[in-house]
Amino acid sequence: MTATLSPLLQPLRRLRRGRAATRRRAHPSRALFVGFALAIALGATLLMLPIATESGVSTPFTVALFTATSAVCVTGLIVVDTPEHWSTFGEIVILVLFQVGGLGIMTAASVLGLLVSRRFGLRLQLTAHAERRTLGIADLKRILINVVKISLLIEAILTVVLTARLALGHGAPFGEALYTGLFHAVSAFNHAGFSLYSDSLTRFVSDPWITVPIMTAVILGGLGFPVLFELARNARNPRQWSLHSKITVLTTVALLVVGFGAILAVEWSNPDTMGPLGVGGKLLAGLFASVTSRSAGFNTVDTAAMEPATLMVLDVLMFIGGGSGGTAGGIKVTTFALLAFVILAEVRGEPSVHVMGRRLPAEVQRQALTIALLGVGLVMVSTITLLNMTDYDLDRVLFEVISAFATCGLSTGITGDLPPAGTLLLTALMFLGRLGPITAAAALALRDRPRKYELPEDRPIVG
Template sequence: MKSVRAGWRRVFAQFAHPARVVVAAFGSALVAGAVLLALPAATESGEHTPVVSALFTAASALCVTGLVVVDTAGHWSAFGELVILGLIQLGGFGVMTLASLFGLLISGRMRLRTRLYAQTETKSAGPGAARRVVLGVVRTSLLVEAATAVVLTIRFATGYGESWGRAAYLGVFHAVSAFNNAGFALWPDNLVRFATDPWICLPIAVAVIAGGLGFPVLWELRRQWRHPRRWSLHTKITLGVSGALLGLGTIVLTAVEWSNQATLGALPVPGRLLAGFFQAVMPRTAGFNSVDVAGMHPESWLSMDLLMFVGGGSAGTAGGIKVTTFALLAVVIWAELRGEPRVNVLRRRLPDDVQRQALTIALLGVGVVIAGIWFLLTITPFTLDQVAFEVVSAFATVGLSTGITADLPAAGHVMLTVLMFIGRLGPLTLGAALALRARARRYELPEERPIVG
């Protein structure tokens, strides 16, 4: 009898690993959101939404992606839109971050296990910092969302004739969607009708960038914005690479689409520049679009594929493999080409385990994307560039689409749901959740070098 109880305790102990709890919590929230969206009260017509469509929409909102299979404003009722908004906010905070906050408010203190859960979700430096991290996440999110909502509310009310109540609803919805890098919009054309309006596009773009930088970077900038030399290596890499990718993306997309009458070509010159910048911001994993993505040139799609796969900063609301992973891999390659025995960046040496983590994340991401592309190509008639764009957008939790999402079969929607779930939690977190236990090696094998290349 004692051995049976001991066996059950070991099972529960394995399941209680923080990474597995995060996966289970996200899965539970996903199911709950899908159930709510499947209710007749969640639709304008008062009819049930098909299970796959409800599940897909719930996953897209919880994983802060933005891909849709039905028109958000036309299909969902006010209740349904509020469910989507709640899932977006929940996904942005992180299920464990929000749960940790509730525990803190109720008990006034956090147990060690709860801190470990919060650490796993927020990538904080250690268990002791989890309480500060959770409160900082909430304060930062609400502050940026509130500031963005105020600007948008005023613009919708004064510039587009919306009542103040409706303007406030639109402002809050799109502010939350922007900061959490979700990309859900309440118009059939997303934000195309506002392509030349800087009072709509710029606040949303700023919120997207802020959310995509990651909470550690935002906190450090708040404390040390006057002293760049004191910034951590993580902040320097995130800001530098994000700025470079944003600038390069703006130049490439604007140049390629400049004369395209289906996108930028029909806009005045200031509008082209604004729309080009806006579209370069969105692949850092927000799914808003101010031009018709389906009308873009294939070169633009490929450029956006690369930007989406890299994504934004770590410990934020962005997806992708993250800019730090991309930068570290570039540094590792450069050091190997130079024959350096150690990998150094900005006068700091990179630990070997960090290099392995970056390589693992990137290769797992490539493998997942290739598998998704192959699957969709076998079950749909769409072209490779269309399918690749859709798969990368789902995995990187971006939400941009060439317009084929709603036309995919149910199996394709299920596959994209899985990709969004994996992309939100991260390959390493999901892998750790599925692993039974960590195995320590107590011996070393003889060394032998195979031929490489």
Template sequence: MRRDNLARALLDRVQHPTQMVALGFGLAVLAGSLLLSLPVATTTGEPAGWLTALFTATSAVCVTGLIVVDTPGHWSAFGEVVIALLIQIGGLGIMTMATLLTLLISGRLGLRARLLAQTETKSMSMQDVRRVLGRVVVFSLVCEAAVAAVLTARFLTGYGEPPGRALYLGVFHAISAFNNAGFALWPDNLMGFVTDPWICLPIAVAVILGGLGFPVVFELLRSWRRPGRWTIVTRITVMLTVVLLLGGTLVFLFTEWHNPGTLGPLDGRGKALAAFFTAVMPRTAGFNSLDLAQLHPSSLLATDVLMFIGGGTAGTAGGIKVTTLGLVGYIVWAELRAESRVNVGHRRLAESAQRQTMTLITISAALVVGSTYVLMVLTPHELNKVLFEVVSAFATVGLSTGITADIPAAGQVLLVLLMFVGRIGPLTLGSALALRERTRRYELPVERVVIG
């Protein structure tokens, strides 16, 4: 009885839905850290250090993929299953899972549950939340099952894995791929499969589908033949996704074609596959089929940009989202043309969306720059590698040049905070920290300010 009173008191204290989102992810990280700190979670039977458990749990829940220990070498089968479950929970969203449990138990949705689900899934109408959640779960499980089937068959027939092991590898990597996590069960990630399309392409497709965002996927399934009826979000997401995938592939082909540490030893088909795979992963999954430490500095910079942009809204990807990038482009174009309104196609962009876009860009850039400075002070590594690590953590990508384990404890804690903030989102986290919203009841005089 006392526990119920405490839980009710906690819920009463947390009024804003975004606070519940942050709290839910925080509790999931805590639970995952406790499970991974158990002796049974490691191959040696010795408890993992608190920072190792915390870092790995945060990386899994925030579907990032950064690691400080070798996943197959350090974690037991129990630990790997815990990581997979944390990835699945983080990908679907803590609030989505909580709302589904509410549906199963009570058969109905209360106002607070609807608000929580709306916050997590970015659905546009509270009345649609119940239907949207069902589609989200079904779509996720169907995609994961399809990818798992292809991978299992390939591991079974192409690499001689026993049926049980092949199924385990297929399911784990399907979950990790669709949820844009990037955890792999080989010490070199997927470098051993760099020229295998039956491994790389299913994983790449899963990453793209998970990173598009559930609202975009549903709209494409519903009206893919009528692009004129697409919403602003779908139009921008599809357009920029194609541009970034093609552009990224061409950039890596051009820069790394003769690099002996990356694409150089591969034939033409292998180079095309590896370049495409490398362009997909910054969207944001931490798989790599090439040694990222051997990339040319210009390729590292291009990857930084792709990671910072990320994937689609309300999907499993991180970053500032392609929608944000697209809206910035429309805002700048409207300003250059001296237009007072920002129009996207046949729709006008709300002023609140413009403010949120610029706020998100500013906060994200400030976090990346500030964190890069701190890590430069704490570590002896070069700027390009430190910046790569920071952007990868903030954008919940998980790609690394191999310096994560060498970063001191203070720097790893900073990366943990970046992963958490990157998954929750700067605006969501800021709203969660604000106890109440205030509306100004008066207007101040306007003053024109010279810009630039």
């Protein structure tokens, strides 16, 4: 009987295998990885050209690859001094790379496809959905256009403010002020952390006309586009916000306040950081450090001179990162907040997790736990590996690893002195840190494999 039916079942089996292969090829996670990898490869190729350097000498492959990865993954870690090593052409290449990386490779591709053909395939829709974590696909065209509009609008406003301040307040020629203002505006909103100043923004530590607009752009980019869309519609009525927006805004504010207070408390009298500043300068520097540690990568005081306790505070803030669907990295504030709610419910002995009048599904709790533990595991393995490669202490190595994983860009100054293997490790970590939480969340959300049966329950001892 089996032999008789076998020829009849072969077409069905081939059809199933074809469908399975199509699902594997169409998975948005794979498309995202390929898109970002292609952008990095193209960027590295352009940065290796002699025209991309001030000296006219071709840049080594590892340096070009690291810089391109840092730009596309909007990290900001560097192994060469940006204004000293790269020419104007090289700086523009870096600018384009972190603009593309900030918007998302497939988001930009979706917008381009819309302008050309006015139509989308399911694969493209799901890919853009995974990158930006928007909450619906039906109005994807409008959402993608609004993403670009909001990004360009915020960057344009910040460019005008920075250009005016640099030209009028610091005496820079208008052309130089415009170029510098544009570069830092795009870098700030996209959380890229690249600067045209060798000391980042330390020269502006007490200048609120530079630091406050940059902090504002960093916060807006870190909230995420789904939250920005909702705030634009219902800014005056928080009760109508979605649970996601409420959690993102409240957790972001809480982390900014806690980070601000902790950094001030430790660094207030540090003679190498905030000690020489006045009260106003200290408050501004502390707030800037708290804001930019959420994945922006700029600094107005010397990070390498900070106390070990401050570095640990920054480690935590960097690892958490910003909001889902934004330009920030890390495991995301919603992941952190959801885990906190799960712990609170368990401590209270409640059978389910309730947040702001809503019950959290069990699968969402598992997704948050999975993303957080994967991040911890990746950071731990990378830290141990880098410690074995170098003679640096744990504080500096752990800080560098978390900064790469969370695509933050802050550094204690050891990145440029790492061996080639260490540089490649951080390169891979930036790539995985940028795409890992996004693709893991997309894969977990899209994966639905119900069990056909359940095994008998048993309870191992916990604790």
